[in-house]
Amino acid sequence: MSRREVTQFYDDLDHTPLSENELEVIRFSVDGTTYVLDLSPANAAKFRAALEPFVSAARIVPEPNARRMNPSVIRDWARNQGIPVAHRGKIPHEIIEAYNEANA
Numbered sequence: 001m002s003r004r005e006v007t008q009f010y011d012d013l014d015h016t017p018l019s020e021n022e023l024e025v026i027r028f029s030v031d032g033t034t035y036v037l038d039l040s041p042a043n044a045a046k047f048r049a050a051l052e053p054f055v056s057a058a059r060i061v062p063e064p065n066a067r068r069m070n071p072s073v074i075r076d077w078a079r080n081q082g083i084p085v086a087h088r089g090k091i092p093h094e095i096i097e098a099y100n101e102a103n104a
Contacts, residue, residue, distance in 0.1 A: 011040045074099045 009018040024044040026037040028051075039047060071091055078085040078095050081102075085095055 009038055011043055012037045013039060013043045016040065069096070069099075077102070 007020075009020065009023045010016065011018055018038070018040055022040055024039050024041055026039055026044055026047055028035055028037075037047070074091055074096060075085050075087070077099050078091075081098075083095060083098070085091060
């Protein structure tokens, strides 16, 4: 006896069946909760269009496992640029952004 298993994907929004080629998996986070949606290309486009004004205004946050920057390197860079920075404590966000832009 032979057996065949078939995986059928469905759009999470309108529940229409999707082929594997049509499936778009959308991952997003809001208020610290991560969500995932299986959507058709049309519904994925609607989702992206609805979020576009918010994404355009948002800042990108590095992934948690991204390499951490060395604060002393940032402080040295700032001082060499003539930017005043404290020897200890939190480095202002503006200085970190300037460092990242200069070293992209």
